[in-house]
Amino acid sequence: MPARAEGPAGFEAVGSVAVRTFAAHRSHRISGVTQPAHQSMDGHHVNAMAGEGSGAPHNHFADYDELPDGHFYDPDAEYEPDPEYAATLAPDAARQRRERIGPTGRPLPYFPIPGPLTDHGPAKIIAMCNQKGGVGKTTSTINLGAALAEYGRRVLLVDFDPQGALSVGLGVNPMELDLTVYNLLMERGMAADEVLLKTAVPNMDLLPSNIDLSAAEVQLVSEVARESTLQRALKPLMADYDYIVIDCQPSLGLLTVNALTAAHKVIVPLECEFFALRGVALLTETIEKVQERLNPDLELDGILATMYDSRTVHSREVLARVVEAFDDHVYHTVIGRTVRFPETTVAGEPITTYASNSVGAAAYRQLAREVLARCHAE
Numbered sequence: 001m002p003a004r005a006e007g008p009a010g011f012e013a014v015g016s017v018a019v020r021t022f023a024a025h026r027s028h029r030i031s032g033v034t035q036p037a038h039q040s041m042d043g044h045h046v047n048a049m050a051g052e053g054s055g056a057p058h059n060h061f062a063d064y065d066e067l068p069d070g071h072f073y074d075p076d077a078e079y080e081p082d083p084e085y086a087a088t089l090a091p092d093a094a095r096q097r098r099e100r101i102g103p104t105g106r107p108l109p110y111f112p113i114p115g116p117l118t119d120h121g122p123a124k125i126i127a128m129c130n131q132k133g134g135v136g137k138t139t140s141t142i143n144l145g146a147a148l149a150e151y152g153r154r155v156l157l158v159d160f161d162p163q164g165a166l167s168v169g170l171g172v173n174p175m176e177l178d179l180t181v182y183n184l185l186m187e188r189g190m191a192a193d194e195v196l197l198k199t200a201v202p203n204m205d206l207l208p209s210n211i212d213l214s215a216a217e218v219q220l221v222s223e224v225a226r227e228s229t230l231q232r233a234l235k236p237l238m239a240d241y242d243y244i245v246i247d248c249q250p251s252l253g254l255l256t257v258n259a260l261t262a263a264h265k266v267i268v269p270l271e272c273e274f275f276a277l278r279g280v281a282l283l284t285e286t287i288e289k290v291q292e293r294l295n296p297d298l299e300l301d302g303i304l305a306t307m308y309d310s311r312t313v314h315s316r317e318v319l320a321r322v323v324e325a326f327d328d329h330v331y332h333t334v335i336g337r338t339v340r341f342p343e344t345t346v347a348g349e350p351i352t353t354y355a356s357n358s359v360g361a362a363a364y365r366q367l368a369r370e371v372l373a374r375c376h377a378e
Ligand SMILES: Nc1ncnc2c1ncn2[C@@H]1O[C@H](COP(=O)(O)OP(=O)(O)O)[C@@H](O)[C@H]1O
Pocket: 132, 133, 134, 135, 136, 137, 138, 139, 140, 165, 250, 306, 307, 308, 335, 336, 337, 338, 339, 341, 342, 343, 345
């Protein structure tokens, strides 16, 4: 079990934890690219699977797809990411300043570890948006939020999906909630404090949701200024937070339009898979419409490539296409694929505390630094 971060870690400590991470990972690294699968599968990889306890003999290799070069990979297996990829996430200035090409094929800029804040707010509101499901919206909301909170930012996460996955991912049972973001939207005079939950992460709060929110989509239709209902609900909270991150549902319906109307920035997670770009035109069109008609301040801050597997040509090609299409809008930070993320959902906590030293945690810390750097550049 990895060591857990306790309390609001100091900034230097955050950095040094991650630096140690890479040293530790180097020492027992397994490379899936440079060695044939049967060699790379020796050692703790196979042991980990044997530990699953079925006892029955199992041909692991039957589960692996053969790559064109005769190597094998299992997209769902926990593996140590490509050291090249892991090295791009190093948070220490010395290594970051070195001229290096990041996973997106562009030189990787230096994202400094942010200094502490003396006062907080007004909040920047970020909508995590893609009408496709399973691209990493919820995972990115939780972990970007947690990483920003680790860097001393006050963060509010808004679960704006009736499925309540964000709430579940933070250890909340949505079915047991009496008050949710639904009540905040639909009941005039409802105070946000009554709905707000503290999370286990210092500096990070949650506006939870559950299936009740699906009724709002219908009920809002007859409201006056229905698109700006969430914006009005969040207004009193803006002074208390530095970042509010809204986890959108997988549709471009009225709830998502509410999130875009409330937001200053949109982050679009894209899975590094063949159909990643399908539907993105519709999404950018929706963003532009909201910009024109409802929220002139809205900006597409970035496209976030998720579930990247640097060992596969396919992942690298998809990422190259995404960069070709969106250029500077693509974050330099790329989130690798690892089962650590599904595990965190079961654990009900962010990867930054569940596996603080993991490459996944380092990736979301770098994303937080990149988002902060972009905000400061304005
Ligand atoms: N980088 C990643 N590597 C591996 N699995 C991931 C990664 N990011 C997310 N997942 C998993 O993929 C599934 C979908 O992710 P999620 O964040 O819920 O997407 P969305 O909110 O867009 O539907 C979840 O089971 C999640 O744990």
